[in-house]
Amino acid sequence: MKTKQKDIYVYPVIFRNEGEKGIAILVPDLDVATCAETEEKAFLASRELISITIMGLEEDGERIPPASSVSEIALEKNDTVSLIDVFMPAVRLANRNKAVNRTVTLPAWLNAKALEYNINFSQLLQEAIKKELHLS
Structure with a gap:
């Protein structure tokens, strides 16, 4: 069953x-x-991690878990918790435009x-495929 796609997800x-x-x-x-080396990199890595995980769940048609409340999160020593949001339309668009490898065969000469x-x-x-498909 295909999961309804949301535009914004926010997770602790x-x-x-x-x-x-x-x-x-x-x-x-x-x-x-x-993991990350600095706080700034950790913030960016957390967004990327959430977005690619959700993208994979969407592509596989799997259920996307609901977010817990921050108050439900059990913390250990040296832990902090923060809400991180991801804007999925941008992630989906970037994924659509990613390059894929294709193997082609042509004569050696x-x-x-x-x-x-x-x-x-x-x-x-x-360029040849775009021309063939009448795409600009």
Whole structure:
């Protein structure tokens, strides 16, 4: 069953200061974690972690867990909790425009000639497909 997509998700995130090891980042509701070296990087990494996790759940048609209240989050020593929001339309758009690899086969002589003329295979293939599909 396809889950209804929301535009904005807000989850509590635990930032655990681990001294010289950096900052552990835990998102209990999504059961994911990562780490970062600085507070600024931890904030950005938490947003990325939430967005890619939700993107994966959406793509797989899985249920997206509801966010807990900050007051429900159990903290340990050196923990702080913060609400982190992600704006999914931007994430979805970036994911749609990501590059994918395709394998193409062409005669060796043609490959050699194209390399001789420094042909950018990816660019040429994209342009040819767009032309074929009448896309600008």
